[in-house]
Amino acid sequence: MLVNNKVIVVSGGGSGIGRALVLHLLTKGARVAAVDLNPTTLQETAQMAGSSANRLSIHRVDITDRAAVAALPDQVIAAHGVVDGLINNAGIIQPFLGVPDLDEATIERVMKVNFYGTVWMTKAFLPYLLSRPEAHIVNVSSMGGFLPVPGQTIYGAAKAAVKLFTEGLYAELLETNVRVTVVFPGAVRTNIVANSGVNRLPTGTTDNRRAPTALAPERAAQIIVDGIERNRYRVLVGSDARLMDLLSRLNPQFAARFIFRQMKSLLQQ
Structure with missing residues (x-):
């Protein structure tokens, strides 16, 4: 679906990939409804839209x-x-802890934001999308949705649920006007750590905003929108996501052990 002159809803539009998606869609001639929990960052997104702000609406929604x-x-x-497209981008990570050390409230919050939020948004907008001549749903999973990362097991489970939910939705909608895409970002320079309320990174790791190999959110947005316009089934964002997708297909046990070796300090704290 070409995005020019389409109305597209973007969750998590107040920062990170979501903000980059909002701004990139506007430059391509779309009209955008940016959704976020944080009204301050939503206003910042609107200010950054400049002369395109007349094609942008902002919505503070949990x-x-x-x-x-x-x-x-x-x-x-x-x-x-009208509404022609939905990008379910909003998400949070968990504290870098093993499952035994996570409290129930944190587990529920991670599942609610990442999985149930995606489901509720999809169910709310799908009847309207089905009435359009063409429409598109994009659900943002994660590299962690197909690759186990120690210390992010609940987050990964939520994103794996988003993956299969999206794939099932694709199959259900094959004979309709609604196309469906699942996105797997690798490391992207965003503030997801702070936005998730995570105040401690494990030894030997770095915030994505300072990781030298992390992708700029603007580039991530370009890749995702290109996937929409090409009606892609799967979109892998970043060389790390592409590499680990290949490795996990060829030898999933080796991939799991490889990530463990990279992240084993998580389980030693």
Whole structure:
């Protein structure tokens, strides 16, 4: 689906990949509804849109709140008239802890934001998307959705659920006008660590914002939007995601052990 003149909803639009998606879509002629929990960062996104801000609406919504999500399509249609696309990008990581050390509230929060938020948003917008001549749903999973990362097991489980949910949705909608894409980002220079409320990184690791091999969010957004316009089934974002996707297909046990060796300091703290 070409994005020019389309109305596209982007969750997590206040920062990181979400903000980059909003701004990139605007440069390509789309109209955008940016959704985020943080009203301050949403306003910052709107300011960065500059002269394109007249094609942007901002919506402060907690995507884990089913009632708030159910009311969102009417708000988007009131602002733009229609809705043609949905990018479920919002997500959080977990604290870098093993499963025995995670409290139940944290586990529930990670699952609610990453998985249930994606499901509620999809269910809310899908009836409207089915009524359009063409439409597109993009769900952002993670490299951690197909590759186990010690200290991020619940996050990975949530993103693996997003993966299979998206693949199932693709199959269900094959004979409709709605195309479906699942996205697997690797390391991207965003502030997801701070936004997730994680205040401690494991020894030997670095915040993605300072990782030399991490992809710029603007480049990630370009890759994702290109995937939409080419109706891609899967989009791998970054050389690390492509490499680990290949490795996990060829030898999943070796891939798991490789990541363990890279991240074993997580289990020693």
